[in-house]
Amino acid sequence: MVASLSTILELGKHRNTTTLEAITIKDIAKALNLSTSTVSRALRDSYEINAETKRLVLEYATKMDYRPNPIAQGLKENRSRAIAVIVPEIANNFFSEAITGIEDVANAMGYDVVIFQSHESYEKEVSNVRNVVARRVDGLLISISNQTKDVSHLSDLHERGFPLVFFDRVSDEIDTYKVVADNFSGAFKATDHLLSTGKKRIAHITSSAGLYITKERLSGYKAALEKHEIPFDASLVHYCVNFGYIEMEGIIESILSVDPMPDAIFTASDRLALACFEVLSKRGIRCPEDLALIGFTNLKVAHLLSPALTTVTQPAFEIGQTAVELLIDLIEKKKRMSSTFMIKLPTELVVRAS
Amino acid sequence: MVASLSTILELGKHRNTTTLEAITIKDIAKALNLSTSTVSRALRDSYEINAETKRLVLEYATKMDYRPNPIAQGLKENRSRAIAVIVPEIANNFFSEAITGIEDVANAMGYDVVIFQSHESYEKEVSNVRNVVARRVDGLLISISNQTKDVSHLSDLHERGFPLVFFDRVSDEIDTYKVVADNFSGAFKATDHLLSTGKKRIAHITSSAGLYITKERLSGYKAALEKHEIPFDASLVHYCVNFGYIEMEGIIESILSVDPMPDAIFTASDRLALACFEVLSKRGIRCPEDLALIGFTNLKVAHLLSPALTTVTQPAFEIGQTAVELLIDLIEKKKRMSSTFMIKLPTELVVRAS
DNA sequence: AACGCTTACGCAATCGTTCCCGATAACGAT
DNA sequence: ATCGTTATCGGGAACGATTGCGTAAGCGTT
Numbered sequence: 191m192v193a194s195l196s197t198i199l200e201l202g203k204h205r206n207t208t209t210l211e212a213i214t215i216k217d218i219a220k221a222l223n224l225s226t227s228t229v230s231r232a233l234r235d236s237y238e239i240n241a242e243t244k245r246l247v248l249e250y251a252t253k254m255d256y257r258p259n260p261i262a263q264g265l266k267e268n269r270s271r272a273i274a275v276i277v278p279e280i281a282n283n284f285f286s287e288a289i290t291g292i293e294d295v296a297n298a299m300g301y302d303v304v305i306f307q308s309h310e311s312y313e314k315e316v317s318n319v320r321n322v323v324a325r326r327v328d329g330l331l332i333s334i335s336n337q338t339k340d341v342s343h344l345s346d347l348h349e350r351g352f353p354l355v356f357f358d359r360v361s362d363e364i365d366t367y368k369v370v371a372d373n374f375s376g377a378f379k380a381t382d383h384l385l386s387t388g389k390k391r392i393a394h395i396t397s398s399a400g401l402y403i404t405k406e407r408l409s410g411y412k413a414a415l416e417k418h419e420i421p422f423d424a425s426l427v428h429y430c431v432n433f434g435y436i437e438m439e440g441i442i443e444s445i446l447s448v449d450p451m452p453d454a455i456f457t458a459s460d461r462l463a464l465a466c467f468e469v470l471s472k473r474g475i476r477c478p479e480d481l482a483l484i485g486f487t488n489l490k491v492a493h494l495l496s497p498a499l500t501t502v503t504q505p506a507f508e509i510g511q512t513a514v515e516l517l518i519d520l521i522e523k524k525k526r527m528s529s530t531f532m533i534k535l536p537t538e539l540v541v542r543a544s
Numbered sequence: 545m546v547a548s549l550s551t552i553l554e555l556g557k558h559r560n561t562t563t564l565e566a567i568t569i570k571d572i573a574k575a576l577n578l579s580t581s582t583v584s585r586a587l588r589d590s591y592e593i594n595a596e597t598k599r600l601v602l603e604y605a606t607k608m609d610y611r612p613n614p615i616a617q618g619l620k621e622n623r624s625r626a627i628a629v630i631v632p633e634i635a636n637n638f639f640s641e642a643i644t645g646i647e648d649v650a651n652a653m654g655y656d657v658v659i660f661q662s663h664e665s666y667e668k669e670v671s672n673v674r675n676v677v678a679r680r681v682d683g684l685l686i687s688i689s690n691q692t693k694d695v696s697h698l699s700d701l702h703e704r705g706f707p708l709v710f711f712d713r714v715s716d717e718i719d720t721y722k723v724v725a726d727n728f729s730g731a732f733k734a735t736d737h738l739l740s741t742g743k744k745r746i747a748h749i750t751s752s753a754g755l756y757i758t759k760e761r762l763s764g765y766k767a768a769l770e771k772h773e774i775p776f777d778a779s780l781v782h783y784c785v786n787f788g789y790i791e792m793e794g795i796i797e798s799i800l801s802v803d804p805m806p807d808a809i810f811t812a813s814d815r816l817a818l819a820c821f822e823v824l825s826k827r828g829i830r831c832p833e834d835l836a837l838i839g840f841t842n843l844k845v846a847h848l849l850s851p852a853l854t855t856v857t858q859p860a861f862e863i864g865q866t867a868v869e870l871l872i873d874l875i876e877k878k879k880r881m882s883s884t885f886m887i888k889l890p891t892e893l894v895v896r897a898s
Numbered sequence: 899a900a901c902g903c904t905t906a907c908g909c910a911a912t913c914g915t916t917c918c919c920g921a922t923a924a925c926g927a928t
Numbered sequence: 929a930t931c932g933t934t935a936t937c938g939g940g941a942a943c944g945a946t947t948g949c950g951t952a953a954g955c956g957t958t
Contacts, residue, residue, distance in 0.1 A: 212680075214944055225908045230946060240906060257678040261618040262944035265913045270615060272658070280643055281844075286635040293634075293661060302679060304626070304656050307647060324611040325656060326566075468848060489845070490635075494821060496850025568914055579938045584916060594936060616914035619943050 213254045222246060233258075264326075272302040273517060274322040276332040278310045278359070282460050284488040284506045285333065288357065291510025292331060299518055301328070308335040310432065319343045329353035329517045334361060336398045336431065353520035357513040358504075360532075362402045367520070369513040369533045371504035373403045373486075376537035377410025380456050380484045380502045383539060385418040389454040389482055393426045393445045395438075395466060396458040404429070407458055407486065426452060430462055438465040442473070454482035463487040467495065483544045497543035505535045567608045576600060587612070618680075626656040627871060628676040630686040632664045632713070636814050638842040638860045639687065642711065645864025646685060653872055655682070662689040664786065673697045683707035683871045688715060690752045690785065707874035711867040712858075714886075716756045721874070723867040723887045725858035727757045727840075730891030731764025734810050734838045734856045737893060739772040743808040743836055747780045747799045749792075749820055750812040758783070761812055761840065780806060784816060792819040796827070808836035817841040821849060837898045851897035859889045 215233070219226045224243070232239045232247035233256075250256075264270045275292055277285040293303050304327060308315035315335045320343075322330055330352070332344065341361045348354050348364050360368040384392050394411050397404050412422050425448065428441045445452055457463045463485030470477060477483050477497050484500045485492070492499040512533060569587070573580045578597070586593045586601035587610075593601075604610075618624045629646055631639040647657050658681060662669035669689045674697075676684055684706065686698065695715045702708050702718050714722040738746050748765050751758050766776050779802065782795045799806055811817045817839030824831060831837050831851050838854045839846070846853040866887060 212677075215946095216944075226945075227909080227947075228907055230944095231907090234946085238906060243906080259619075259680060259944050260678065261615055261624060261680055262913090263946080264615040265613075265619050265915095265943085266945050266947095268913070280634065280647075281637060281640040283635060286640050289659075290633070290635055290661065293659065297660075297675075302658050302675075304658050305643075305647065306651075307644065321651075321656075323566075324614065326613060326615055464845065464848070471848065491818065491843070491845050491849070494818070494825065494849055495845070496848075569916095570914075580915075581917075581939080582937055584914095585937090588916090592936060597936080613914050616943090617916080619913090619945095620915050620917090622943075 287506035288510035291507035333359040373406035374410040376502040377407035381414035391452040393452040641860035642864035645861040687713040727760035728764040730856040731761040735768030745806040747806040
């Protein structure tokens with residue numbers, strides 16, 4: 191026999207509501223004269239609990255605004271219901287949109303998202319990864335830094351069976367899911383567009399040579415050149431390391447001094463496109479008359495620049511969503527790793543003035 | 545008597561390194577023939593543990609790459625060493641920069657940052673807050689949504705002693721730390737600049753009327769008008785709700801149709817400035833000839849727009865840093881709440897073409 | 899009446915860590 | 929010889945939730 195709910199609530203009212211202490215399963219058990227196991231089972235709607243008891247527990251829990259302590263659950267179930275995301279930087283439209291996609295899906299599935307930034311530093315990335323494993327998150331989504339050559343900090347994780355999914359800046363040394371934009375096709379479309387509009391010599395400013403996406407984009411660039419029967423000139427390809435303004439100035443300088451001078455530039459990434467645009471406009475170079483420009487970027491303001499920047503945009507939000515869905519699949523072992531690790535989402539060429 | 549380290553490592557080598565299972569304090573205890581309490585104390589460098597024992601434990605722990613399980617520690621210490629941040633949206637330069645500041649300090653202090661977005665929705669914000677308390681994070685940093693009128697979901701938290709710090713979009717109903725830019729001064733500088741360059745009628749497009757920062761900016765706007773002895777005209781102030789393009793079109797429409805027509809616009813926030821800029825350029829309005837424009841924004845590309853946008857920029861990174869420092873003070877009760885809750889950081893007027 | 903079965907619940911262990919109590923030596927002081 | 933100290937360590941109970949196992953009560957069956 192258990193006391194009536196009204197009686198119980200009358201007693202419960204004396205709980206000190208001014209403290210931070212949350213109500214636990216024990217408090218409920220004590221209040222209802224039940225054991226913690228019964229309360230636990232009642233809350234999880236176990237078949238072996240009497241309907242009336244369930245009702246009482248549920249009602250009391252609701253009134254007292256009971257929430258299971260996820261830390262205790264995590265300890266018991268050896269999981270944290272949190273996933274980590276490591277990106278080069280958050281203040282970048284592509285990544286912030288991707289993170290929004292990640293957060294969208296993750297929260298809906300009951301996961302929290304813990305964010306780390308590598309700031310394009312290998313050391314910071316390694317320390318972030320260390321942090322991530324120490325934190326016992328359930329999985330990791332990562333877009334590796336531009337400086338990262340050695341991915342052993344990640345392959346270690348992967349070999350130990352830790353759920354790991356790459357997006358955008360993926361590693362080709364580790365066999366797990368990778369979600370990227372169709373970089374080949376995007377680069378092809380961009381280059382092809384420039385060539386189709388009469389440009390002949392196209393410089394390519396891109397991220398570090400080791401990155402998979404860099405290679406893919408270079409292939410697309412080359413394929414378009416081939417289509418238009420223009421020989422590939424390696425001296426027109428510039429690899430960036432730190433994405434800064436100074437570095438970009440040097441690159442533009444060297445591009446302008448080649449003979450014959452290029453008549454178009456195809457840049458990769460938000461930051462490179464922006465830096466390039468900035469240097470060009472500072473130098474008073476007319477665009478697209480002197481030099482056409484096309485960016486592989488997700489800048490929100492591309493159409494507001496002057497001239498409006500022609501871009502290849504990536505489905506950042508969807509990339510984030512897809513990546514986190516795969517990660518949660520891995521975590522919850524819903525499906526076994528398929529053989530198709532690489533998932534490519536279509537890019538879009540948005541032709542504007544530049 | 546304990547075994548030598550080499551012997552122990554020889555034995556430890558047989559641990560299955562291909563599993564995800566991390567080494568625990570128990571494993572160390574078993575391997576070294578000690579109790580868990582001794583190991584625990586040795587690791588925390590307790591005075592009551594023999595130096596030699598400490599050395600052994602530490603050495604073994606290092607070799608085996610032992611990391612204390614933060615979930616277990618959290619359960620024991622009733623804390624998670626994580627803080628939550630709720631912002632309207634991450635894909636916004638001001639907020640992403642602020643978050644970078646937050647992450648910077650928080651990680652250095654050993655806290656993780658869990659991010660939630662309200663997407664300017666009151667309901668989403670409330671559900672985010674619910675999530676946050678359920679997650680047992682140690683504290684909350686929040687910039688409230690534009691739609692939020694009722695802050696009872698936050699005052700509840702605050703009354704229960706939950707560490708809470710506002711930044712940017714603060715509430716004036718709750719007495720806790722608030723970190724903001726000096727909105728009054730920023731708005732004053734912006735308006736004063738416009739008036740000093742000969743403008744007479746200045747429209748003000750701003751966020752929702754209930755927000756504290758909206759009021760502060762309006763005050764700064766009014767003060768500048770007063771300085772130049774121009775009467776305040778309430779019909780020139782437009783409050784935005786959802787920050788969308790459609791809404792902005794209507795506002796610009798009504799601004800253009802007033803008689804006499806305003807000759808300048810002062811907008812608040814990244815999104816508003818951008819939307820306003822976009823509508824104006826779509827309509828082919830010359831700027832600053834027909835209509836001058838100044839934005840209260842942290843857009844990175846302000847100088848690349850055409851015309852380059854004159855802005856009042858906020859110290860977003862520092863706002864984030866300051867806010868999280870105060871929050872951690874609250875969490876660790878280092879200092880008692882002082883009487884000065886409101887902390888204002890200086891803004892900067894960057895004069896450009898518009 | 900003795901048995902088995904179902905229903906409905908409690909006990910206690912568990913997750914990894916911390917920490918309050920002891921416990922046990924060794925050693926000097928009385 | 930007895931006691932108090934000091935130095936080192938272990939036992940075991942927490943923290944909150946989950947879960948395998950045990951079991952009492954109730955009921956029907958033979």
